[in-house]
Amino acid sequence: MKVAIASFLVPYFFLSSFAQAELIVAVVAPLKSPDYASVGAQMRAGAEQAIEDINAVRKANGRDLLVLQMLDDECNTERGMTLANQIANQGFPLIVGHFCSWVSVPAGDIYSKDSILQIVPFSSMPSGSSTTTLFRLTGTLANQASTFVTWLDAKIQADGLTSDVVDVAIVADQTPHALELADQVLLQLRTVGIDRPETITDDPRRFNIVKKDPAEIAKLANDVVGWGPEVVFFAGYHPEISALTRVVKTNLPNARVFISDANVTTPFVDGTLGLPSNPPTFVFPANPIPPQCSGPSIPAQCNVVAKISARLGGGVRVEPAALFTFGAIELWAQAEEMAGPWKVDQALNQTAQFSTQALGQVGFQNGDTKDQQFYFYTWTSSNLNAHAP
Structure with a gap:
């Protein structure tokens, strides 16, 4: 070779x-x-x-x-x-x-x-990046947002709740990937009726990571924790998302925390070690790594x-x-x-x-x-x- x-x-x-x-x-x-x-x-x-x-x-x-x-x-x-x-x-x-x-x-x-020809192997790139020579191996940001929003809508209905009693935080950094993903989440929340303009105080709240400065990240984490959402969706990249996840999960152990696909990496996981037993949930395409490689039928x-x-x-x-x-x-x-x-x-x-x-x-x-x-x-x-x- x-x-x-x-x-x-x-x-x-x-x-x-x-x-x-x-x-x-x-x-x-x-x-x-x-x-x-x-x-x-x-x-x-x-x-x-x-x-x-x-x-x-x-x-x-x-x-x-x-x-x-x-x-x-x-x-x-x-x-x-x-x-x-x-x-x-x-x-x-x-x-x-x-x-x-x-x-x-x-x-x-x-x-x-x-x-x-460009093949993007595992990133759900912004839709604006589409060209005739670009091929993607994973779904779009709209599909990623849909997976989360569909779950949330079904969860609210199954629990017999109304959207005004479930506080949802969307946290995004300033990358094109995160900005479009956060926009898609908010758009789809509104489509299913969870984000309602007539009830501003109960709307999902968006938090933006403007600077990668540790002090700013700590302040933003405290703002999210202080609001106390039941559900948090993080769109962006580590190490900032890793630091935010660690703080939110430690201080809001019962919150459902969802992490976008760009963070399925060892550094992110290592950066959030020591979390409570309730781990964050990753939103990711079909995992190509088999759960096991033994038995009569090996993938x-x-x-x-x-x-x-x-x-x-x-x-x-x-x-x-x-x-x-x-x-x-x-x-x-x-x-x-x-x-x-x-x-x-x-x-x-x-x-x-x-x-x-x-x-x-x-x-x-x-x-x-x-x-x-x-x-x-x-x-x-x-x-x-x-x-x-």
């Missing part, structure tokens, strides 16, 4: 040294970010394993080999846009990434202008998980980020066999279903995955487990 690693800038002479019979797959991840490096490590492991597995088959069949180019955007917008411009100049057939939506959105605009993903686990080493848990990244490259490779490297977008949209090792059955419609559903999970016993809040 050939794996080229670049931390930030990608010199042209470096890339031009690859043989003509090789196709370069770029994976852009936060490899050195202090807050998100663990996500980058998962993406790297998934990508490296995918390239190794796929190249073994391609070599046997005499086909062009794939070369992995790992790029580090550090979840920094300026770095990400610089990388995107360099990638656009090189004409890569596939970009997998980015992780942080505030980087993915402007970078995606650059890829789109140059008709470069196909188990083989992928085992190989990625060995690659990570040191007892590091395999997280969904690794399998989504593996699956993104796996899907591209299958579509490339059908249509060649420069018409993969057509094959992805026109093929009803792809059968993958990492993600099972996957299909697309206009770049969006056909499986738009989100589910509830808790992180217990070092695993993401299905949960009924």
